Amino acid sequence: MRRDVFQAIADPTRRAIIALIALHAMTPNAIADNFKTTRQSVSKHLRILTECELVRQEQQGREIYYSLKIEKMKEVDKWIGQFRKIWETRFDQLDKVLSTIKKHKK
């Protein structure tokens, strides 16, 4: 069962969970309250998120607080980075074309 961040964020429920716990740690029950699905289903998603190290657990009595390991999200950002370069370059090129047109108008 080889997991990675990209597989983790592929599921919309998982993306919602990530967004939920990004700022504040939450218990599985509290997280599940935000969805139509069952607690067990959320628990399964949390296990997957834990497996790919996107999430951190903190036991507190009988409750377990889950929070986001935001550093892991940088992996996605890094991958997207290579394409950001491309679309920024293309924007620059378009910019050059536009300014050339302006010059010609003058």
Place this chain on the structure above:
Amino acid sequence: MRRDVFQAIADPTRRAIIALIALHAMTPNAIADNFKTTRQSVSKHLRILTECELVRQEQQGREIYYSLKIEKMKEVDKWIGQFRKIWETRFDQLDKVLSTIKKHKK
């Protein structure tokens, strides 16, 4: 069969295809040459990428050239953006802590 960009980039082969055709349009056969898998398998991946509008086709004789619709990648970038704010803020806070320590040392 509702597809989105996040599902598209979940598969490693698909991510590799995306990176391959990001700069230059390529035919399915040319793409398949870069992988261990068959042409038909790559063809299936290309269909999925087409379905979620990540890819553009251009017929040229009996060949079909596939290229990346880089604008679509911005959707992922946008989603990651909300977390970038968080980790940059945390970095700022760490920075403040560090400069406070420096001041105290002085």
Place this chain on the structure above:
DNA sequence: TATATTTGCAACCGATTGGTTTCGTAAATA
């Protein structure tokens, strides 16, 4: 101590996945 709450885990289910093989079509080439 008996009961209720919070949780993870295993078993199971139908749907979907990524891959293969096979086939049909259209374009290039002999």
Place this chain on the structure above:
DNA sequence: TATTTACGAAACCAATCGGTTGCAAATATA
């Protein structure tokens, strides 16, 4: 015209997915 090449689509397969139900363990409360 006959053959080869490039490709998509369909049928099929084992593996995995997301979800459910049921249960056991640990902690809190009566």
